[in-house]
Amino acid sequence: AEIRAFWLLFQLTGGLGRQSFRDYYGIPRKNMVATGLDGQMVSAVDRKGAMDDVHRLTFILARFEPDLFVHMNATGFQLPSLFYTTFMRLFAFTLPVTTLFRFWDLLLADANRPDLAEGKPARHALIDLAFGG
Numbered sequence: 001a002e003i004r005a006f007w008l009l010f011q012l013t014g015g016l017g018r019q020s021f022r023d024y025y026g027i028p029r030k031n032m033v034a035t036g037l038d039g040q041m042v043s044a045v046d047r048k049g050a051m052d053d054v055h056r057l058t059f060i061l062a063r064f065e066p067d068l069f070v071h072m073n074a075t076g077f078q079l080p081s082l083f084y085t086t087f088m089r090l091f092a093f094t095l096p097v098t099t100l101f102r103f104w105d106l107l108l109a110d111a112n113r114p115d116l117a118e119g120k121p122a123r124h125a126l127i128d129l130a131f132g133g
Contacts, residue, residue, distance in 0.1 A: 008108070020111035020123055023049035024088065050087040053123060054080045057130050064131075087126055103129060 058079050062069040072079075086094050091103060107125045 023052070024123075050084050051080070053087050053126055054083050057083060057127050060127065060131050083130055086130070090126070091129065 058069075061072075061079070090107065091100060094100075095103060103125070107123070110125050111123055
């Protein structure tokens with residue numbers, strides 16, 4: 001059982017498949033960027049993974065629930081303070097165990113679908129659950 005779990009996680013983070021969770025748990029990709037006036041090139045890690053998903057959730061909340069979004073910001077509540085950890089743990093310690101296992105089944109199956117709609121993130125189920133959709 002442990003060996004199957006290992007290879008499943010390998011496929012999700014660094015295997016030959018879609019690598020849906022590489023940005024969460026895999027090796028970060030480095031890009032060369034110019035800094036300053038001298039144009040010196042330095043490596044920078046892409047901002048991806050959980051923070052991208054938290055930003056997507058923030059935009060969805062602002063678009064579909066603007067009153068709630070304004071109220072949360074007025075009180076000083078920041079979505080990353082709650083959802084970054086929640087996304088990194090894939091909702092572990094947030095959902096009841098039976099619900100969590102069902103969600104993981106959906107998430108892992110959906111993240112590796114070859115027929116996922118164009119422009120839809122492979123990890124869209126995380127955002128859908130966070131938004132309540």
